[in-house]
Amino acid sequence: MADAERTRASPRARDWTPYLLVLPTFAYLGIFFVYPMAQAVWLSLTDPHGQLTLEHFRRMVGDLYFSQAIRYTLLITAVAVPLQVGLGLVIALLVNTRFRGHSLFLYVCAVPIGISDLAAGLIWLSIFTERGYLNAFLGAAGLLQQPLTFLTYERPEWLLGAIILTEVWRATAIVMVILVAGLQLIPKDYLETAQVFGAGRWQTARHVLLPLLKPSLQTALIIRTILAFQLFATVITLAGRLVPVLAGESYFWYSLYRSPQVASAYAVLILGLSSAITWVYLRLLRQREVEATA
Amino acid sequence: MTLRRLATYSAALVIGAWVAFPLLLITLAAFTPRDVLYRWPRQIWPERFTLDTILFFVRSTGVLPSTWNSVLVAGMTIALAFLLSAPAGYALARYRFRGRDAVQLAILATKMFPATVLSIPLAVAFIRWGLYDTLLGVSIVHTALSIPFVTVIITSVFVGVSYELEEAAMTLGTSRLQAFLRVTLPMALPGLAAAAIFTFVLSWNEVFAATILTLNNRTLPALILNSVVAAGAPLHYRFAGGFFMVVPALIIIFLIRRYLLTLWGVTVR
Numbered sequence: 420m421a422d423a424e425r426t427r428a429s430p431r432a433r434d435w436t437p438y439l440l441v442l443p444t445f446a447y448l449g450i451f452f453v454y455p456m457a458q459a460v461w462l463s464l465t466d467p468h469g470q471l472t473l474e475h476f477r478r479m480v481g482d483l484y485f486s487q488a489i490r491y492t493l494l495i496t497a498v499a500v501p502l503q504v505g506l507g508l509v510i511a512l513l514v515n516t517r518f519r520g521h522s523l524f525l526y527v528c529a530v531p532i533g534i535s536d537l538a539a540g541l542i543w544l545s546i547f548t549e550r551g552y553l554n555a556f557l558g559a560a561g562l563l564q565q566p567l568t569f570l571t572y573e574r575p576e577w578l579l580g581a582i583i584l585t586e587v588w589r590a591t592a593i594v595m596v597i598l599v600a601g602l603q604l605i606p607k608d609y610l611e612t613a614q615v616f617g618a619g620r621w622q623t624a625r626h627v628l629l630p631l632l633k634p635s636l637q638t639a640l641i642i643r644t645i646l647a648f649q650l651f652a653t654v655i656t657l658a659g660r661l662v663p664v665l666a667g668e669s670y671f672w673y674s675l676y677r678s679p680q681v682a683s684a685y686a687v688l689i690l691g692l693s694s695a696i697t698w699v700y701l702r703l704l705r706q707r708e709v710e711a712t713a
Numbered sequence: 714m715t716l717r718r719l720a721t722y723s724a725a726l727v728i729g730a731w732v733a734f735p736l737l738l739i740t741l742a743a744f745t746p747r748d749v750l751y752r753w754p755r756q757i758w759p760e761r762f763t764l765d766t767i768l769f770f771v772r773s774t775g776v777l778p779s780t781w782n783s784v785l786v787a788g789m790t791i792a793l794a795f796l797l798s799a800p801a802g803y804a805l806a807r808y809r810f811r812g813r814d815a816v817q818l819a820i821l822a823t824k825m826f827p828a829t830v831l832s833i834p835l836a837v838a839f840i841r842w843g844l845y846d847t848l849l850g851v852s853i854v855h856t857a858l859s860i861p862f863v864t865v866i867i868t869s870v871f872v873g874v875s876y877e878l879e880e881a882a883m884t885l886g887t888s889r890l891q892a893f894l895r896v897t898l899p900m901a902l903p904g905l906a907a908a909a910i911f912t913f914v915l916s917w918n919e920v921f922a923a924t925i926l927t928l929n930n931r932t933l934p935a936l937i938l939n940s941v942v943a944a945g946a947p948l949h950y951r952f953a954g955g956f957f958m959v960v961p962a963l964i965i966i967f968l969i970r971r972y973l974l975t976l977w978g979v980t981v982r
Contacts, residue, residue, distance in 0.1 A: 436804070437804040437808035438810065439800075440800035440801055440803060440804035441805070441816055443797045444797050444801040444820065445816075447797050447857065448823055451854065452823050452831065454834075456831070459834040462833075509724070509728070513721060513725055513728070516721060518718070518721050518722065520725070521725075524729055526966075526967075526970050526973075527733055528728065528732055529973050530732060530733075530736070530966055531732065533959075533963060534958075535917075535919070535920060535934060535958060537918075537937060537938055538959050538962070540955075541937075541951050541958075542736070542739040542955050543735060544951060544955075545735075545742045545948075545955070546738060548948060550750060550751055550755050550948070552755075554755060555757045558753070565753075588731070588732070600974050641825075642824075645825055645827065646827075648827070649827045649828065649829045651920065652920045652921070670921070670925065673833055673925055674924070674925070679834075679837050682833045683834060686830040686832075686833050687830070689829055689830060690826070693827065697825060
């Protein structure tokens, strides 16, 4: 109502105001998002003389670390993201029961939002390093005589496990907050209605909450997956280059081998993967919706 | 009923401990004497605590200047991001105009594009533009990364401040700008402050772009990353560094805890 009045009352000259107000943001994003993106594609596809070439992509693919980087990035994403969403959902549903002390619980669980991937990697390094807390606890419990070396190329499963644990520890918070916010949008009457019709807690969660939470779950999935493709500092601090990942390789090609072109090829690959996975998610989730209504 | 409550509390306790415990351990490590950190059997709780580990980190080459750099970059990022997003946020909150949804979608879509993709081509461009290895260059990228968040937060803040009050001020004879400055702005201030603080955290924590875009003028995360990768910094440096980076973030998240849900919840819609 207020909106309608406002548009009616607004004189002609004011019609341009919102566009003017939005313009600076768009100009800025154009320069610092669209331009670099185009530039990344350009760098990765041209030689110094401006001729089109696939040489940089060939160098990227031909590198020893390349196939490992792809495999590890996808593997870590495939394990960590479902864990983050699962745990995030559990926390969100717990918070949603509004037990006494739920706001303190929410705050504690939200704390990792403020912690960078670098700091999180260093925190878990203090646990998994050879003289770290894991060995200290095992030693104190009398289970170990000599400290074990977990973070070594001889134990790739420990390296991966440490990275995945760190990522779950750090990034579940974002999923959780997105889901808690999503749960708050669900009208209370729906739940009451479900209860009136005799649905138990589990049934309510399964048949009422989850379907209504789907947009939030979708957002959380997409955001977390895209961010997982950019996995960088966590891996560097815990595993160095023993576990190569795409963003890490981009960094090494830029700063170690001084090749912005191959680094850009990696960047373009990450961009392609991110777009592809977003498309797949949107597609899959929409299809299921169609099936559900059919 | 009691059984269910017991289950709820124990689940909350386990999950809370899972989040809090590593933070406790890094704090412990940061105040543990250096020799205890390297000794076996490794003591968990040291006999005495010390500031030496932290002081060693703080006095290491480049730490103080790069901390200052981080603060400056975050400050510039906040200023730039607000300068650009505040008008956009206000427009999205107060006007219905053709293409409004498209604008909102475009701003959200930029969140999908990773820092990784932007940093490398921008480094090449920044060398040409004389922005490479400058704090302004880093904050320009951080601004691009935070605009999607800041715009959506500011939009929600202005949506939360009733338009009727602004109108009332205008019927009492103020101009639109005056109404905004005298009525809307003061009411929006707490939310805007929370948004600014959140932007600070985004910038303070950002590693990849800062590492790629600087060489001598490192921000703190870029410095720590570089000393880990290139210089093989000792463990106590890493632990103290981790602790040092976490503390401001913890304080800040505590300060804006009331807005956390708004920040992310609305960001997401």
